[in-house]
Amino acid sequence: MQACGQVFFKDSSMGGRMVAEYNPREIEPKWQKFWEEHNFNRTDEEGQKKYYVLEMFPYPSGRLHMGHMRVYSIGDVLARFLRMRGFSVLHPMGWDAFGLPAENAAIERQVHPAQWTYANIEAMRKQQKALGISYDWEREVATCAPDYYKWTQWLFILFYNRGLAYKKKAAVNWCPHCNTVLANEQVEDGGCWRCSSEVVVKDLEQWFFRITDYAERLLDDLKLLSGWPERVRTMQENWIGKSEGAQIRFPIKGSERHIPVFTTRPDTLYGVTYMVLAAEHPLVDELTLGTPQEVTVHAFVAKTRKLTDVARSSTEMIKEGVFTGAYCINPVNGEEVPILVGNYVLLGYGTGAVMGVPAHDQRDFEFARKYDLPMRVVISPRDNYLQAEDLTEAFVDEGVLVHSSLFDGKPNVAVKKEITEYLVENNWGEAKITYRLRDWLISRQRYWGAPIPMVYCDHCGTVPVPEEQLPVLLPEDVVFKEGGKSPLADHPAYLHTTCPACGGDARRETDTMDTFIDSSWYYFRYTDSQNDTLPFAKEKSDAWVPVDQYIGGIEHAILHLLYSRFFTKVLHDAGFTSAVEPFTRLLAQGMVNKDGAKMSKSKGNVVSPDEIIEKYGADTGRLFILFAAPPEKGLDWSDRGVEGCYRFLKRVWRLVDRYADAVSHVGSERSTADESDLTLRRAMHTALKKVTDDIEERFNFNTAISSVMEAVNAAYSYMNEKEDNIHPGIMAEILEMVVLILAPFAPHLGEEMWVRLGHSESVHLQDWPTYDPAALVVSEVEVVVQVNGKVRSRLTLPAGLNAEAMQQLVVSDERITQLVADKQVIKVVTIPDKLVNIVVR
RNA sequence: GCCGAAGUGGCGGAAUUGGCAGACGCACUUGACUCAAAAUCAAGCGGUCUCUGACUGUGCCGGUUCGAGUCCGGCCUUCGGCACCA
Numbered sequence: 001m002q003a004c005g006q007v008f009f010k011d012s013s014m015g016g017r018m019v020a021e022y023n024p025r026e027i028e029p030k031w032q033k034f035w036e037e038h039n040f041n042r043t044d045e046e047g048q049k050k051y052y053v054l055e056m057f058p059y060p061s062g063r064l065h066m067g068h069m070r071v072y073s074i075g076d077v078l079a080r081f082l083r084m085r086g087f088s089v090l091h092p093m094g095w096d097a098f099g100l101p102a103e104n105a106a107i108e109r110q111v112h113p114a115q116w117t118y119a120n121i122e123a124m125r126k127q128q129k130a131l132g133i134s135y136d137w138e139r140e141v142a143t144c145a146p147d148y149y150k151w152t153q154w155l156f157i158l159f160y161n162r163g164l165a166y167k168k169k170a171a172v173n174w175c176p177h178c179n180t181v182l183a184n185e186q187v188e189d190g191g192c193w194r195c196s197s198e199v200v201v202k203d204l205e206q207w208f209f210r211i212t213d214y215a216e217r218l219l220d221d222l223k224l225l226s227g228w229p230e231r232v233r234t235m236q237e238n239w240i241g242k243s244e245g246a247q248i249r250f251p252i253k254g255s256e257r258h259i260p261v262f263t264t265r266p267d268t269l270y271g272v273t274y275m276v277l278a279a280e281h282p283l284v285d286e287l288t289l290g291t292p293q294e295v296t297v298h299a300f301v302a303k304t305r306k307l308t309d310v311a312r313s314s315t316e317m318i319k320e321g322v323f324t325g326a327y328c329i330n331p332v333n334g335e336e337v338p339i340l341v342g343n344y345v346l347l348g349y350g351t352g353a354v355m356g357v358p359a360h361d362q363r364d365f366e367f368a369r370k371y372d373l374p375m376r377v378v379i380s381p382r383d384n385y386l387q388a389e390d391l392t393e394a395f396v397d398e399g400v401l402v403h404s405s406l407f408d409g410k411p412n413v414a415v416k417k418e419i420t421e422y423l424v425e426n427n428w429g430e431a432k433i434t435y436r437l438r439d440w441l442i443s444r445q446r447y448w449g450a451p452i453p454m455v456y457c458d459h460c461g462t463v464p465v466p467e468e469q470l471p472v473l474l475p476e477d478v479v480f481k482e483g484g485k486s487p488l489a490d491h492p493a494y495l496h497t498t499c500p501a502c503g504g505d506a507r508r509e510t511d512t513m514d515t516f517i518d519s520s521w522y523y524f525r526y527t528d529s530q531n532d533t534l535p536f537a538k539e540k541s542d543a544w545v546p547v548d549q550y551i552g553g554i555e556h557a558i559l560h561l562l563y564s565r566f567f568t569k570v571l572h573d574a575g576f577t578s579a580v581e582p583f584t585r586l587l588a589q590g591m592v593n594k595d596g597a598k599m600s601k602s603k604g605n606v607v608s609p610d611e612i613i614e615k616y617g618a619d620t621g622r623l624f625i626l627f628a629a630p631p632e633k634g635l636d637w638s639d640r641g642v643e644g645c646y647r648f649l650k651r652v653w654r655l656v657d658r659y660a661d662a663v664s665h666v667g668s669e670r671s672t673a674d675e676s677d678l679t680l681r682r683a684m685h686t687a688l689k690k691v692t693d694d695i696e697e698r699f700n701f702n703t704a705i706s707s708v709m710e711a712v713n714a715a716y717s718y719m720n721e722k723e724d725n726i727h728p729g730i731m732a733e734i735l736e737m738v739v740l741i742l743a744p745f746a747p748h749l750g751e752e753m754w755v756r757l758g759h760s761e762s763v764h765l766q767d768w769p770t771y772d773p774a775a776l777v778v779s780e781v782e783v784v785v786q787v788n789g790k791v792r793s794r795l796t797l798p799a800g801l802n803a804e805a806m807q808q809l810v811v812s813d814e815r816i817t818q819l820v821a822d823k824q825v826i827k828v829v830t831i832p833d834k835l836v837n838i839v840v841r
Numbered sequence: 842g843c844c845g846a847a848g849u850g851g852c853g854g855a856a857u858u859g860g861c862a863g864a865c866g867c868a869c870u871u872g873a874c875u876c877a878a879a880a881u882c883a884a885g886c887g888g889u890c891u892c893u894g895a896c897u898g899u900g901c902c903g904g905u906u907c908g909a910g911u912c913c914g915g916c917c918u919u920c921g922g923c924a925c926c927a
Contacts, residue, residue, distance in 0.1 A: 231844095231921080234844070234845065234923095235844095235923080238844075238924095239923085265927080276927090344927095345927080349926050350927060354925095354927045361927075363925060363927080364927085434927090436926060554921085554922095557922085558922095624866095627853095627854095628854080628866085633854095634920090635853090638866095638867070640866095640867050640868070641852095643867085645866080647881095648866085650881095693857080700855095702854070702855085702866095703854090703855065703856095706854090706865035706866075707864090708865095709864095709866075716882085720882075720883080784860080786861090788908090789906095789907060791861060828907090829907050831860060835860050835861075835908090837860080838907090
């Protein structure tokens with residue numbers, strides 16, 4: 001830290017006699033200006049103990065909301081605390097600045113997205129500074145800046161060169177409101193994640209990232225993330241959706257072709273009685289063309305394809321199917337089974353075909369009953385031979401195989417592997433792992449994003465833009481039209497270019513990248529934000545990445561966190577980072593609500609950070625937001641609660657104000673400490689120990705703050721008892737500790753009080769105090785006396801007695817003697833210095 | 842339906858390893874200061890009763906234990922996530 005060691009008030013009015021009242025409106029801007037002028041939060045790159053604290057960077061929507069204030073408050077307490085603990089802390093901030101709202105603003109208000117975005121950044125940065133958050137602003141990044149998206153494009157080409165970016169025609173999710181495609185992860189309940197409009201499926205040629213190549217590692221390495229909340233890991237695990245099973249080829253009767261089918265239940269293979277294809281399955285047309293079934297099947301397919309994905313994936317949807325007229329052959333027993341087309345089979349999962357085993361799969365069971373398809377039991381409980389006709393539901397429990405030729409009598413769990421081996425031996429199929437995860441669709445038909453740096457040439461095909469021509473800049477002279485296609489596609493000067501390979505006429509790709517790409521690598525850029533030859537240098541990023549503590553909203557449990565993990569792994573494989581995971585610890589902070597509901601304009605329950613800063617100051621707002629609930633839980637905003645925190649800070653202020661002069665001249669006149677002096681000192685050191693543990697190990701800022709309050713309450717009791725007759729040495733120690741441990745929470749007040757106590761160096765440059773174990777020693781303890789587990793008395797006993805001595809003292813207590821008098825003592829349980837329980841009959 | 846988290850005063854929440862349930866704060870009540878109010882300081886504050894004491898109490902039912910908010914079994918409710926995944 002550069003500003004370290006600087007005497008800060010000799011050259012200014014910083015240390016002037018303070019005003020009598022706590023006035024955050026005066027002191028907060030004063031210290032913010034001081035920190036800024038002295039570049040106070042600049043990262044120390046030389047330190048040995050490094051810690052990277054990162055809050056998810058915001059989208060520059062215009063104003064900060066309480067959710068932002070909460071994340072930043074959490075991050076800043078940690079950053080300031082860790083600096084006092086001797087760490088070199090990297091604590092940067094930036095802007096996830098590409099995205100649709102800017103473009104919509106452009107359409108609505110005729111203001112260029114860049115202008116709108118940068119104005120918002122200005123406004124929000126100002127708010128962050130008004131909160132007193134200790135960011136190293138020299139590392140600020142904005143993903144929409146050409147010197148940032150140049151490297152986003154560079155990384156796209158890296159992915160392309162590694163075979164991880166490819167273009168294909170596929171059925172993709174289209175949001176009709178946003179006029180662009182979406183990745184699978186960005187569809188929630190069949191709606192667009194941003195605007196909730198129902199998405200429709202379109203066949204389009206689009207760019208994808210091959211995230212499925214990393215499915216296994218993304219799943220496996222979740223094991224490394226013990227510092228993540230379990231629910232986030234589980235969500236990712238479910239999203240990746242690994243299934244192990246077999247892929248089996250069913251030859252089509254009277255054809256050279258076959259239908260590949262994925263199943264997790266190869267043990268039920270002898271029970272297959274029909275086959276169902278997805279409506280979009282390429283074999284459907286082939287099987288029915290020119291047959292009597294053609295018209296029926298065609299009508300069914302058309303009807304099914306018209307259904308939205310929401311309707312199709314709803315459990316309420318009625319399962320329907322039609323017979324194609326064709327049959328395929330079960331390879332293991334040579335049986336002919338009918339091929340149907342069904343509305344519940346998804347082309348995107350497995351092979352788009354399902355083998356029907358109605359006796360052992362509930363869905364198949366219902367479907368078979370409805371269409372009167374045959375049913376065969378192939379797994380039966382050992383002691384009870386099942387008959388297909390008797391079944392009222394599918395038998396899905398474990399059992400032994402029947403009607404399964406060579407495998408009869410064997411337990412079905414073991415047979416899964418054996419049947420798979422049997423399939424391999426006969427070349428009928430093989431073991432197969434399927435994932436629910438799909439490749440990441442990254443094209444967006446919008447303007448305000450990083451252009452995909454690709455060129456299409458009639459001679460050379462698809463050609464990446466060479467590095468020296470990066471960035472491919474967004475043209476500024478574009479026209480934004482309501483509901484239209486991307487302005488880039490309508491911009492001839494942008495569209496027409498020359499081929500980097502042959503120099504001939506060529507066309508640019510006019511799609512831009514999903515903004516989640518921008519945010520998948522920004523935490524690397526912070527470590528080397530000025531680099532103009534690489535996105536970041538390995539030695540710089542290796543000093544900090546992985547991020548030690550990442551903090552953000554749970555809404556990114558899959559999206560941003562999965563994509564960032566993928567990016568880190570690719571960058572690792574390409575030799576750019578040693579990290580295999582981007583975020584060692586993750587804190588998913590809860591929402592800020594008011595009156596039991598999410599803050600929203602329509603409910604009229606919005607409280608803005610600005611009004612809180614204006615009325616009470618940033619320190620009070622920060623303190624309340626951390627005090628009201630543990631960080632990972634929802635927080636209910638309470639105006640009364642805020643006032644309580646304001647009161648507390650004023651209480652601290654008055655305490656320090658009253659004794660600052662007395663304790664700043666502590667000299668040889670110190671008196672001998674009496675009992676109440678020592679009690680106060682014990683309260684302080686107890687609080688200090690608890691605050692340290694709460695921040696460091698548990699992130700329980702709410703209980704940390706309550707401990708500081710207890711210490712301050714103890715100081716008030718002491719003050720009321722002693723008035724001016726205090727022990728100056730102990731009072732000095734108490735006041736300094738209170739100010740030091742409060743400083744990360746209320747940094748402005750901390751600074752002001754520290755000066756008031758006669759110091760000439762910033763409180764934020766001080767070492768975190770360590771508690772004195774000697775101060776915690778007590779001579780007497782209160783021991784609870786129970787009879788049969790019920791509290792009957794409390795005795796004050798000397799500390800450190802052994803069990804026997806405690807029991808003797810307890811039994812001789814008059815109250816207890818009476819209670820136990822005519823009873824038989826069965827046993828006595830003793831917890832030293834705490835409790836004695838006498839069990840009687 | 843499946844997976845996960847949670848359920849404690851009037852409210853937000855605490856109790857970290859099975860050992861005094863309700864820390865801390867809010868609200869409320871009372872006292873001091875004041876002509877008065879605000880601010881501030883101090884005291885009280887789960888419920889019930891026969892009130893210097895006892896009983897009862899951490900979603901419900903049961904269990905383990907000298908002792909359970911905490912551990913075990915079975916439910917109920919709320920909130921998140923996933924959901925024809927073959």
